[in-house]
Amino acid sequence: MRRSAPNRTLATGIAMLVLMLAVATIAPVWLNRDPLLPVTDAIGEPLAPQRTFPCGTDELGRDVCARILVAGQVSLAIAISATAICLGVGVGVGLLAGYFGGWVDTLFMRFTEVLLAVPMLLLAITLAALFEPSPYLLLAVIGAVGWTPVARAVRAEVRSLRAREFVVAARAIGATNRRILGKHILPNLRASILGLAAVTASHSLLIDAGLSFIGLGVPPPVPSWGRMLSESQTYYRAAPWLMLFPGAALSFAVLAFQLIASGLGRPFAERQ
Amino acid sequence: MRSRLFLLCTLLVLACRQQSPGPASDSDHVLRLADQDEIPTLDPARGYDTASWQFEDLIFETLLDYDDKGDLVGEAAESWSASADFREFRFMLRPSRFSHGRSVRPGDFAYAVRRVLLPSTQSPGRDFYLGLLGARECDSTACDVPGIEAREPDLLIFRLETPDLLFLHKVALPFAAALPEEIVRERGATFSRNPTGSGPYRLREWRAGQYLWLEPNPYYEGAQPPSLAGILRQTGVGEELAWMQFLSGQLDVTGIPTADFLHVRGDPRWRERIHTITTLRTQYVGLNCSVPPFHDRRVRQALNYATDKEKLVRLLNGRAVAAVGVVPPNLPSYPERAPVYPYDPHRAEQLLRAAGYAAGFETTLWLRNDPTAMRIAQSLQQDWLRVGIHVKLRPLAWGVFLEAIREPGRVPMFLLGWEADFPDASNFLDVLFHSRQVGANNHTEYRNPAVDALLEAAARELSASARIQFLYRAEQAIIEDAPWIFLFHPSTFVLVQSRVAGFRLHPWRPPRVGRVRIEITNGHPPEPHSARPRNASGR
Numbered sequence: 001m002r003r004s005a006p007n008r009t010l011a012t013g014i015a016m017l018v019l020m021l022a023v024a025t026i027a028p029v030w031l032n033r034d035p036l037l038p039v040t041d042a043i044g045e046p047l048a049p050q051r052t053f054p055c056g057t058d059e060l061g062r063d064v065c066a067r068i069l070v071a072g073q074v075s076l077a078i079a080i081s082a083t084a085i086c087l088g089v090g091v092g093v094g095l096l097a098g099y100f101g102g103w104v105d106t107l108f109m110r111f112t113e114v115l116l117a118v119p120m121l122l123l124a125i126t127l128a129a130l131f132e133p134s135p136y137l138l139l140a141v142i143g144a145v146g147w148t149p150v151a152r153a154v155r156a157e158v159r160s161l162r163a164r165e166f167v168v169a170a171r172a173i174g175a176t177n178r179r180i181l182g183k184h185i186l187p188n189l190r191a192s193i194l195g196l197a198a199v200t201a202s203h204s205l206l207i208d209a210g211l212s213f214i215g216l217g218v219p220p221p222v223p224s225w226g227r228m229l230s231e232s233q234t235y236y237r238a239a240p241w242l243m244l245f246p247g248a249a250l251s252f253a254v255l256a257f258q259l260i261a262s263g264l265g266r267p268f269a270e271r272q
Numbered sequence: 273m274r275s276r277l278f279l280l281c282t283l284l285v286l287a288c289r290q291q292s293p294g295p296a297s298d299s300d301h302v303l304r305l306a307d308q309d310e311i312p313t314l315d316p317a318r319g320y321d322t323a324s325w326q327f328e329d330l331i332f333e334t335l336l337d338y339d340d341k342g343d344l345v346g347e348a349a350e351s352w353s354a355s356a357d358f359r360e361f362r363f364m365l366r367p368s369r370f371s372h373g374r375s376v377r378p379g380d381f382a383y384a385v386r387r388v389l390l391p392s393t394q395s396p397g398r399d400f401y402l403g404l405l406g407a408r409e410c411d412s413t414a415c416d417v418p419g420i421e422a423r424e425p426d427l428l429i430f431r432l433e434t435p436d437l438l439f440l441h442k443v444a445l446p447f448a449a450a451l452p453e454e455i456v457r458e459r460g461a462t463f464s465r466n467p468t469g470s471g472p473y474r475l476r477e478w479r480a481g482q483y484l485w486l487e488p489n490p491y492y493e494g495a496q497p498p499s500l501a502g503i504l505r506q507t508g509v510g511e512e513l514a515w516m517q518f519l520s521g522q523l524d525v526t527g528i529p530t531a532d533f534l535h536v537r538g539d540p541r542w543r544e545r546i547h548t549i550t551t552l553r554t555q556y557v558g559l560n561c562s563v564p565p566f567h568d569r570r571v572r573q574a575l576n577y578a579t580d581k582e583k584l585v586r587l588l589n590g591r592a593v594a595a596v597g598v599v600p601p602n603l604p605s606y607p608e609r610a611p612v613y614p615y616d617p618h619r620a621e622q623l624l625r626a627a628g629y630a631a632g633f634e635t636t637l638w639l640r641n642d643p644t645a646m647r648i649a650q651s652l653q654q655d656w657l658r659v660g661i662h663v664k665l666r667p668l669a670w671g672v673f674l675e676a677i678r679e680p681g682r683v684p685m686f687l688l689g690w691e692a693d694f695p696d697a698s699n700f701l702d703v704l705f706h707s708r709q710v711g712a713n714n715h716t717e718y719r720n721p722a723v724d725a726l727l728e729a730a731a732r733e734l735s736a737s738a739r740i741q742f743l744y745r746a747e748q749a750i751i752e753d754a755p756w757i758f759l760f761h762p763s764t765f766v767l768v769q770s771r772v773a774g775f776r777l778h779p780w781r782p783p784r785v786g787r788v789r790i791e792i793t794n795g796h797p798p799e800p801h802s803a804r805p806r807n808a809s810g811r
Contacts, residue, residue: 037654043586045534059530059587060650132666215641220665221653234512234643238531 010263013198016256024072033066036221046239058231064242067223068249073206074218075225076253078138083197085143090150091193095181097151098158105230109155112148120145120207124216133219138211142204150196157192157246161185195264201256209250225250301501301790303772304524306509306517310481315464316449317483320396325446326782330486330503331371332449333494334468335363335381335428336440340776342604342695344440347494348450348470349377357436358734361443365426370452371474378422380450380470385430386415387456388447397447399790400693403432403439435734441694472498472786481507499774505613524769525785530644533589536767539606545770549777550593550763552600552692554700557637557652557757559678562717563684565633572754574623578659579652579757587651588644592760597751598704599697599743600761601702602779605736606697607744613758620659631659638676639687641667648759649687650685667764677715686715689762690778695741702727705750718755 021031033039038061040047047057054109055064088125097108123142133138162185211217212226225246232242294348311323316332319325337347347353350366368376388395389402389410401407407418421429430441455468465478473486484505488498509517511529518526523793528546531569536542556612559566559575566572581594593601596611624630637652638644646667653663663685668676677683693698703709706727707719723746730742751758766783773789 036657043583043651045588059647060654132664215646215667220646220650231643231646234529235531238535 008261009259013256013259013261013263016252017260020072020256021076024069024076028066028069028073031063031066031069033063035062035066035223036072037194039063039066046235046242048239049241055245056239057188058242059235059239062145062229064245067228068225068245071223071228071246072249072253074222075136075205075250078135078142078208079201079204079253079257080217082139082142082146082208085139086146086150086200086204087193087197088147089143090146090147090158090196091154093147093151094154095158098155099162099177099181099185108151112151115145116148118145119159121210121214124211125214125241133216135218138208138217141211141216142207146200146204146207146261150200153192153196154189157189158185161188193262195261198261198264200258202254204263205250205254205257300792302786303503303788304506304522305502305503305785305791306506306514306523306526308434308508308510310507311484311505314467314475315477316384316446316451316467316469317393317395318464319446322782326785327484327486327505328446328449328467329471329782329784330473330786331467331471331475332446332451333368333376333443333471334446334449335365336444338444338781340778342779344444347444348381350426354440358437358439359432360650361432361439363428363430363443365428366494367426368470368493370450370455370470371453371468371489371491372455373491374452376450377424377471378426378428379424379430380452381448382420382422383453383456384451385420385448386417387409387451389417390415392594393788395447397445400442400445400447403436404432407810418585420453434733437734437736437739438694438696438698439532441696442662445693455595469625470494472496473503481701482727483507496787498786500786503785518767518769521769524565524772524790525775525783526767528765528767530589533591533765537589537765542767545768546651547766547768547775547777549764549779550600550602550761552603552695552780553689553762554595554598554600555592555597555648555687555689555759555762556595557759558686558688558716559683559755559757560681560716561719561755562681564682565627565629565635568627570623570627571629572757574620574627574629574659575611575656575661576659576754577616577623578620578656579613579759580615580655581759583655584648584760587647588760588762590763592762593764594759595758596746597758598700598756600692602761603692604695606740608719609747612655613754617655617659624659629660632662633663634664635684636664636666637685638666638668638673638683640670640673642670643768645687651685652757678711680717688715695780697740697747698727698730701743701746702731702751704744706753714753718750718753720749720753723753791794 011198039053040057040061042057043061044059046059047053049056053063053065055068058064058067093108094110097105123145125143127137167184170184208217208224209226209229212224213230215227215230217226218224228246229243232239235242275348305359307323309323311327312320312321313324314327314331316328319328333348335343335347335349336352339345348365348368349363352361352363365376365378370376385401387393388397389407390412391410392412404417406417407419408605410417419622421431423429430439450470452468456463459466467475470492472489472492474489476487477485484507486503488501492498511527511530514523514526517523526531537546559572561567585594596609599606601608624632637649639649646665649665653665656663677686677688690700690704704714705714705718705723707714707724710717726742726746726749730739730746731771733739733742764777766777771790773786773791775783777783
């Protein structure tokens with residue numbers, strides 16, 4: 001038995017995620033600035049980063065740091081909740097389709113393919129036109145389409161596992177489908193599911209930012225990284241910090257999840 | 273090898289053609305403009321927006337027009353007179369010709385107005401001319417309006433059912449521009465994209481989504497002969513791109529992006545070339561008087577006190593004037609008014625407490641999904657939060673938004689603006705606050721019989737000063753009732769290249785770009801020469 005080398009990618013990703021969660025939780029309390037109200041009289045003329053306002057202020061006189069941090073809380077909460085929805089639905093569908101095969105597989109997979117064919121943006125715009133934009137709508141949009149890649153990956157994994165000897169043996173001694181799925185197949189999917197979770201979280205963050213960018217995200221005044229980027233377009237030459245800091249925060253968060261996904265994918269690949 | 277070379281050359285030529293921003297032009301005396309959106313139509317009966325009116329004004333002629341001061345002057349009419357009871361208006365036409373060569377006759381103006389009145393034309397300007405004798409009997413089969421009499425060769429008479437002091441302004445609207453009936457009939461629906469008029473310019477080419485190109489009308493005989501070799505208006509150029517094109521000398525006239533405004537205004541290089549005017553527009557938040565809590569006047573007044581209008585003006589970099597009422601401050605011969613609702617959150621809280629909303633309330637502000645509107649709305653959100661009013665924003669596409677606010681009782685509060693068609697307070701007060709306009713333009717469902725009576729008295733009154741007094745009293749009553757939060761009157765700021773001379777902004781009409789001149793001096797300034805409209809092959 002050989003001990004695998006320390007997984008630096010995973011460790012870096014986790015460290016970045018922990019740092020991000022810690023900053024997003026503690027910093028707003030420490031900063032003690034309302035992200036919704038003006039902190040300066042400089043309205044209509046954003047202030048550049050300075051000692052008092054390390055990330056500068058926006059055109060409405062609000063502190064950009066305070067807004068980025070609160071936006072981080074909102075975006076991470078949405079990404080994590082959306083990931084939970086995608087995993088719940090995706091793993092369930094993938095397990096059933098992959099294990100039972102036959103008409104169950106055909107039904108679930110064709111449905112998955114239909115959903116994969118629906119353009120995400122059009123669906124989001126339609127839903128936003130029908131319902132008022134809200135965090136729940138965002139979750140519904142991301143959840144509605146985000147589970148499909150999870151379902152496909154899990155199904156492929158389950159199809160391979162169900163032919164393994166330990167599953168055949170369990171079936172031979174009379175184990176029920178429920179027991180085989182719960183006790184034998186699901187635990188073997190753990191590493192894949194964690195990897196998929198990290199990938200889904202990073203995608204959710206980007207989708208959340210994209211939808212907020214086009215005005216379909218969490219409604220103002222609650223800040224979100226995507227809308228901060230969208231609102232700063234006008235000022236990209238006069239006040240580039242308005243675009244720089246939320247952009248950097250979003251990239252940092254996506255990178256953290258991608259590193260975790262990459263780090264989790266490696267032991268899985270080694271075992272294979 | 274040869275075929276490959278040919279393919280490469282073809283691709284290069286195609287690439288060059290696609291990069292070309294406009295049509296061929298061999299003259300420096302072409303005025304270059306750009307805008308994001310396409311011009312909706314050039315049919316005077318259908319256009320009712322700034323872009324359409326700007327170019328209709330160049331292609332067509334109306335009987336009357338406004339000079340730079342805003343006074344009515346003759347355009348196609350040499351002289352005109354109104355009867356003492358303001359029910360009959362006579363216009364003597366000067367000789368003029370359409371851009372295809374035919375002389376303009378009084379019947380061409382009569383045809384244009386009858387066409388607007390035809391229900392099948394679906395003209396948004398139909399209401400303006402319903403006061404003509406017999407206009408209401410106009411239906412899809414017959415539109416023989418006895419109130420319009422065209423006497424060849426040069427007399428046109430309009431007769432109205434009731435007196436109308438504003439009728440001269442109505443004939444100055446592009447809806448009443450002369451149209452050649454034979455061409456309109458021949459081209460049918462395509463007339464809106466291929467118009468013929470008697471204005472100083474005519475259409476040379478219009479490529480949808482790319483550009484519109486006007487050239488001088490060779491038959492034009494009017495008082496404003498074309499001073500340019502052409503006018504080129506690019507489409508699909510957003511504010512930022514237009515600004516960059518302007519800086520590199522590819523555009524002659526542009527707006528100033530919000531983020532660059534203060535820097536441009538402070539720069540001595542640009543200061544001389546900035547043109548500004550406060551428009552006849554009012555930006556407001558409409559409060560639906562039939563929806564709680566806005567059915568209570570005290571709540572509406574509280575919101576007016578809780579709104580920091582000066583902050584909004586600062587947010588717009590000073591490109592607005594804080595509103596004290598409905599009517600803009602620069603309306604000719606209208607009395608000055610003192611501010612009724614200064615920014616006073618304490619007074620707002622008192623009023624809310626008196627109305628039973630000491631703990632505040634929650635509501636939704638509907639608005640157009642547009643960056644400036646969103647910025648204004650977020651500033652309002654901040655102000656109202658201070659007095660305990662939590663407002664959610666509901667940004668929507670323009671069409672959906674307009675449809676929603678027209679639906680009675682649906683929208684509690686909305687952010688909107690109104691721009692006058694002509695300089696008269698009734699174009700604000702009567703159109704937006706008379707109870708008969710509920711379901712049409714009175715989106716706040718405001719009903720006050722006293723205001724209705726004052727507005728009706730103003731409509732009947734033939735003395736201009738007495739009429740203004742009625743309108744002024746109506747406005748004071750409306751301000752007291754506060755169905756709106758009176759925000760500001762936007763100012764327009766436009767920057768022009770130094771080679772453009774004679775550029776003027778108009779307070780209620782798009783800028784008259786056909787009247788500018790291009791002055792080119794050797795060696796100075798550099799930008800116009802480097803920015804000659806490139807020809808179709810990109811040379």
